[in-house]
Amino acid sequence: MTAAALRRAALGRRARLRWVHLLLGGALLMPYYLAANTLLVLLVQDPDRGAFIPSSVFWQFAVFALALAPAAVTALYPLVRPLEGAAARALCGVPEADLAAGPSRSWAARGRTAAWYTLHLLTGGIVSGMSLAVPPMAVVLIASPVTALPAGIEDLYRHGGTDFPWPALAPLAGLALLALVVGTSWAAGSLLARCAPVLLGPTAADRLAxxxxxxxxxxxxxxxxxxxxxxxxxxxxxxxxxxxxxxxxxxxxxxxxxxxxxxxxxxxxxxxxxxxxxxxxxxxxxxxxxxxxxxxxxxxxxxxxxxxxxxxxxxxxxxxxxxxxxxxxxxxxxxxxxxxxxxxxxxxxxxxxxxxxxxxxxxxxxxxxxxxxxxxxxxxxxxxxxxxxxxxxxxxxxxxxxxxxxxxxxxxxxxxxxxxxx
CATH class of the missing domain: 3.30.565.10 (Histidine kinase-like ATPase, C-terminal domain)
Structure with missing residues (x-):
């Protein structure tokens, strides 16, 4: 695949629409995430400090994983399939013939829809988080030759040793972070496009009906x-x-x-x-x-x-x-x-x-x-x-x-x- 083809695949219209689809998944995840975070705060108590406020990265990922469970349960509602199918058709570029037209009629269809909805919110949450957190950091690194670096990053460079030109590589690191966001979004969008016909497509009961x-x-x-x-x-x-x-x-x-x-x-x-x-x-x-x-x-x-x-x-x-x-x-x-x-x-x-x-x-x-x-x-x-x-x-x-x-x-x-x- 040529460089032009790679650029079209990663930054073309379809890739941008799939990125919007992933952001939509992240937005859908937020109510579940807030509910799971509130539940964790109420259930986990510190005898010395009172209510537990999850702030570490580990606990943030734990809340993220916990939020996917109620999302999967709500996706059992029959009308979720046509709604998600419409989004996959318009934003992921999945052919209409590969998707089921009506609501989920059987528990097998509801289970597939729940799996798709969970996958959509999982990948959407990851890409949305990266899209929000990484670009500001990448801009800081790219602009580091003409601006002062934040103290934390400056300390990180000092720990790496003074003989290696770490500050000179900061713009390349910023570009690499942006490429990581683009690549992750492209991979997640392609994964959803491949899974859509399997999880949102008609089941045997749908074909019989x-x-x-x-x-x-x-x-x-x-x-x-x-x-x-x-x-x-x-x-x-x-x-x-x-x-x-x-x-x-x-x-x-x-x-x-x-x-x-x-x-x-x-x-x-x-x-x-x-x-x-x-x-x-x-x-x-x-x-x-x-x-x-x-x-x-x-x-x-x-x-x-x-x-x-x-x-x-x-x-x-x-x-x-x-x-x-x-x-x-x-x-x-x-x-x-x-x-x-x-x-x-x-x-x-x-x-x-x-x-x-x-x-x-x-x-x-x-x-x-x-x-x-x-x-x-x-x-x-x-x-x-x-x-x-x-x-x-x-x-x-x-x-x-x-x-x-x-x-x-x-x-x-x-x-x-x-x-x-x-």
């Missing part, structure tokens, strides 16, 4: 995608087919055209309501106006809109649709909606057979429609509808299957009535 949060966000995104695909996508498919049917028979059958236009209006209005419901999930305050989500009891209206688009639906239900639990009923309605939309989109105006069976344990939905003559339609992997149906079934601990058999496309879904949603 972050992964769970990401999974929840992904699940919410997938839910919104399914709702938008099944509700708005179905409405747009139905409106497209209804508009095409109305255009073809506008002159020959005005009554049917009016019926189709009416159905388009109703379908669009309901789609807007369902869109408001889906978008309401995005608002954190939950104040968005939402329409009630449709359930199996609303399947008749869905069939009417499908028939208005030119499709033929043969529907039969067995069991009480109104008795299906709300969460299962909503998901079953979306599955029926997506199945009908797929039939209209891929097979056209073909007869569709819909069966919904409700028993004591399950609700089963089956949709069948003949395939179009010609090349087999590329349905698997071509869209998100079947994947969304499978996800809905899986979330309710059910199952689904789909495929072509003897010229008929069949979709079968089973949803447990008492299965807990995942």
């Amino acid at each position: 972050e992964a769970e949060e990401r999974a929840l966000q992904l699940a919410l995104r997938n839910r919104l995608a399914r709702e938008l695909h099944d509700s708005v996508g179905h409405a747009l498919s139905a409106v497209t087919l209804q508009a095409a049917a109305a255009r073809r028979v506008l002159d020959a059958d005005p009554a049917f055209a009016r019926q189709a236009l009416t159905s388009i209006e109703e379908t669009a209005r309901e789609a807007v309501g369902e869109l408001d419901t889906v978008l309401g999930l995005l608002r954190e305050d939950g104040t968005a106006p939402t329409a009630p989500a449709p359930t199996l009891t609303d399947v008749d209206g869905l069939l009417e809109r499908t028939r208005a688009a030119g499709g033929t639906v043969d529907f039969a239900a067995r069991g009480g649709l109104a008795e299906v639990p709300a969460v299962v009923s909503r998901e079953a309605y979306r599955i029926v909606q997506e199945g009908l939309s797929n039939a209209l989109r891929h097979a056209g105006r073909v007869p569709v057979r819909l069966r919904i069976t409700v028993d004591d344990d399950d609700v089963e939905v089956t949709l069948e429609n003949p395939l179009k003559p010609g090349p087999a339609p590329r349905r698997q992997g071509g869209g998100r509808g079947l994947l969304g149906i499978a996800e809905r079934a899986r979330l309710l601990r059910g199952d689904s299957s789909s495929g072509a058999h003897d010229g008929v496309w069949q979709l079968s879904v089973r949803l447990p009535l008492r299965g807990e949603a995942r």
Whole structure:
């Protein structure tokens, strides 16, 4: 490393910020130091002289060490970690990705934070003390050739012998003391920067909580995608087919055209309501106006809109649709909606057979429609509808299957009535 690089490392902007960080640690240590000093004065008594006033260097270091114990205890407070992390990020130059974002959630994280806080105050106290005590002494030594030395230092030189030019070396000694402060500050700042990712970084529990949060966000995104695909996508498919049917028979059958236009209006209005419901999930305050989500009891209206688009639906239900639990009923309605939309989109105006069976344990939905003559339609992997149906079934601990058999496309879904949603 060149001299310029060493100078930048020791006196550059990052080194100066780390020195400020260490001074902050020394300032944080002062209340603990004063409390420990007061406690020592009260506890240690001299029978002859009364209260003990710690004045020697040994006792000053003893108070310093004693002050670190309560500092470590207060660092167990969960909010200490984000506060210290912010200081380490801004002043020590530690990357944000290496530090935990939130409060300490476990005792392991609190213990690491306490160790970091103690190390910060320890190194900060040493550097702060040196920064306060050493520079004045260094200035006196550097200026000694033109000013008189203090009596104590003059006596020290005399004890060293008169043959060696001790006074002439005083400026070099002053520069060495300043270099010692700079070097100690640089070493302490580098030590804290290296320890920050280990002591203030995320623990295994933090990483697990972050992964769970990401999974929840992904699940919410997938839910919104399914709702938008099944509700708005179905409405747009139905409106497209209804508009095409109305255009073809506008002159020959005005009554049917009016019926189709009416159905388009109703379908669009309901789609807007369902869109408001889906978008309401995005608002954190939950104040968005939402329409009630449709359930199996609303399947008749869905069939009417499908028939208005030119499709033929043969529907039969067995069991009480109104008795299906709300969460299962909503998901079953979306599955029926997506199945009908797929039939209209891929097979056209073909007869569709819909069966919904409700028993004591399950609700089963089956949709069948003949395939179009010609090349087999590329349905698997071509869209998100079947994947969304499978996800809905899986979330309710059910199952689904789909495929072509003897010229008929069949979709079968089973949803447990008492299965807990995942």
